Amino acid sequence: MSERFHDIALTVNGEDVRERVDARKTLVDFLREDLSLTGSHVGCEHGVCGACTVRVDGVVVRGCLMLAVQCDGTRVETIEGVSDLGEIADLQSAFETRNALQCGYCTPGMLLTAQELLASGRVPSRDEIRAHISGNYCRCTGYQAIVDAVEAVAQSRAGGRR
Amino acid sequence: MKPAPFAYERARSLDHAIELIAGAEDARLLAGGQSLIATLNMRLSRPQLLVDINRVPDLDRITLNTSQIEIGALVRYAEAERSAEIATHAPLIAKALPFIGHPAIRNRGTIGGSIAFGDPAAELPACFVALDGEAVIAGPSGTRVVKADAFYKGLFESALTPRDVLTAIRIPAATSETRTAFAELARRHGDYAMVGLAATARAAGKALSDVRIVFFGVGTTPVRAHSAEAALATGDIEAAVKTIAADLEPPDDVQATGAVKRQLAGVLLRRVARQLMGEDA
Secondary structure, rough: OOOOOOEEEEEEOEEEEEEEEEEHHHHHHHHHOOOOOOOOOOOOOOOOOOOOEEEOOOOOEOOOOOOOOOOOOOOOHHHHHHHHOOOHHHHHHHHHHHOOOOOOHHHHHHHHHHHHHOOOEEEEEEEHHHHOOOOOOOOOOOHHHHHHHHHHHHHHHHHHHH | OOOOOOOOOOOHHHHHHHHHHHOOOOOOEEOOOOOOOHHOOOOOOOOOOEEEEEOOOOOOOEEOOEEEEEEOOOOEEHHHHHHHHHHHHHHHHHHHHHHOOOHHOOOOOOOHHHHHHHHHHHHHHHHHHOOOOEEEEEOOOOEEEEEEHHHHEOOOOOOOOOOEEEEEEEOOOOOOOOOEHHHHHHOOOOOOOOEEEEEEEEEEEEEEEEEEEEOOOOOOOOEEEEHHHHHHOOOOHHHHHHOOHHHHOOOOOOOOOHHHHHHHHHHHHHHHHHHOOOOOO
């Protein structure tokens, strides 16, 4: 007989996690409610706003469009882990310097999404940056400062490699 | 909102998936989940059982046969975007992929999921019909192949029964004579299109033959514009645009009124026709 509840084992920000989950629980609700990792936000719950963005096995996904039960055996990273490792310290600093956030609701998703583009190592055009963050809504900044921050970090990372 | 309760099973193999959905009253296959989980969250869909096929082996391959490219149902959009085989042998798909959703959606969403779900405003079902592709379908009584022109039957209705699994699509590999073109208009990059258009043709010098023009976002399924196809084969773009009213009766929806959609369809047809004829749109 098929079951609603399942045992899962995964790593979250490098730590082993074992939990029993209801199949209907989304990944972002699991992270927030069961693991108290509230940096990933819940906005639209249907994949439009990007506030719930997390990384699963190294790529960004919508935390509201993946079930926790599907993450058995995967490696999940949230803004807390990526921030603690210092991987995006320069990007976070650029967001602060340029006022690329106001209320902060979109910021964790925006940072993780931008980092995926920056990790490609190229210096993207402003249009490419806009296309890449098109799935992340910000209702405060009007995006201009966010694009500025991402562009500045792309340039400084490229400069640092020279 | 949160999904209503359901049971969950992870299929170990294709046969296991077919067995699991055959044994349940109301089961749904879960592939990339980028449409399905949204409908679960909004409780537009309340299946009793989700059968997760994400770890079924061998469904994520891209294979080149003699004259066809076969794309496994579990190939994700992001993988397809990086695929040299798709860029070379299925250039229409390569052109359409950047228009689908956003990076985080393309990291999860699958080619097979889009074809099977058949959202009338989605890019890939229209490409599949424009490419005269074939769907490879596994069911309880074996595997069958259905041509794209016969695949879509109505709003979210296709040749797939509730007991079937779409395992791959096959499309004719592009040759030096193949011309493809793609265009869409959306309010925001990555949104569902107000109107979109996928097209293929065979070029012989300046002339076009075997023109296939398929609109999306204008009806309950991808819509072939047969009159426009015939007109474009004679090289007359304006005549083709004039036939739009005969080919398309787009209903009003949240994106735009039918009249606006018909007007935009003509704009896109001009762009796509110029692409097919080898001029920049």
